[in-house]
Amino acid sequence: MQKILVTGGLGFIGSHTVVELQESGYEVVIIDNLSNSQIFVLDRIAEITGKKPEFHQIDLRNKEDVQxxxxxQKIDGVIHFAASKAVGESVKEPLKYYENNISTLVYVLKxxxxxxxxxxIFSSSCTVYGQADELPITEKAPMKIAESPYGNTKQIGEExxxxxxxxxxxxGIALRYFNPIGAHSSAxxxxLPIGVPQNLIPYITQTAIGIREELSVFGDDYDTxxxxxxxxxxxxxxxxxxHIKALERLIKSSNKEKFEVFNIGTGTGNSVLEIVKAFEKVTNQKLAYKIVERRAGDITAAFADTTLAEKELGWKADLSLEDCLxxxxxxxKAIRK
Structure with a gap:
């Protein structure tokens, strides 16, 4: 049985990937410093899969602890999620992002x-493209100067x-995510953002359930x-x-280059107001929202061309926007009970 280290494995994407790894027959060990995650997620993973992963509370910024x-441990592969990930926050706290996202990557790779x-497997992002000249975005699109320190850390990380x-x-394989949303079907x-959500969907759901007074829509003057x-x-x-497909590619030595990149998205773009209306429709919840100024670091539009991932990884997004919302x-609703 292959033993896979998942850094940031109790976070949003990390925890879902741990579930898929375990259900695919891998042994998983998690490193997480719990700075933006909760320890109860470990038990929730066990409830879903029937097995609690090995867990180590380590801050990857501590080089000696990583060593x-x-x-x-005898590890067969690493999926690296551990990083700070809010575009807006990175503009305000760039040094936090460079330390957290770059030094930790260097220590793990070393x-x-x-x-x-x-x-x-590197957790990258479509932010590496900046505002692309053409849509949908292919992996051959040039990297623009990053619009935020967060985006820059992903560009540097890939380099x-x-x-x-x-x-x-x-x-290595870098997976350039577009915008992950939704939750496991088990609920x-x-x-589970700590404090005020930085991403659209948790802000929507917290508004709908009454935790937030209203949703702020950042800008309505984009060219859309x-x-x-x-x-x-x-x-x-x-x-x-x-991530499972990418890992299998490396384990089977099916990769065509030592370093490969793949876009991971649906190939469809939706505007913020389209998401709001779709959420209202699928949940029968009316959302209070207001238009506010644009956020620093945000771009107009981004959606993926996923042809390469479909061809090389044999992967394609199956779940609909309605499933996500x-x-x-x-x-x-489950976590507020």
């Missing part, structure tokens, strides 16, 4: 190369991984049909399954 972990762990694979036995795990920004919203379970709402 000690790799010395004490220990992997020294301990002969050669399979690495670090590419350069490391070129001089070592390491093989046992989902997106209804003036609000467009994103490609993908169900987190579909996204988690893409209803599962997010069911999760919100």
């Amino acid at each position: 000690q972990f790799f010395k004490s 220990e992997m190369t020294e301990n002969n762990v050669n399979h690495f 670090v991984l590419k350069e490391t694979t070129s001089v070592s036995d390491l093989n 046992k795990i989902g997106e 049909e209804d003036g609000t920004a467009i994103r490609d919203y993908i169900h987190v379970v579909d996204l988690a399954k893409a 209803l599962s997010a709402w069911n999760w919100e």
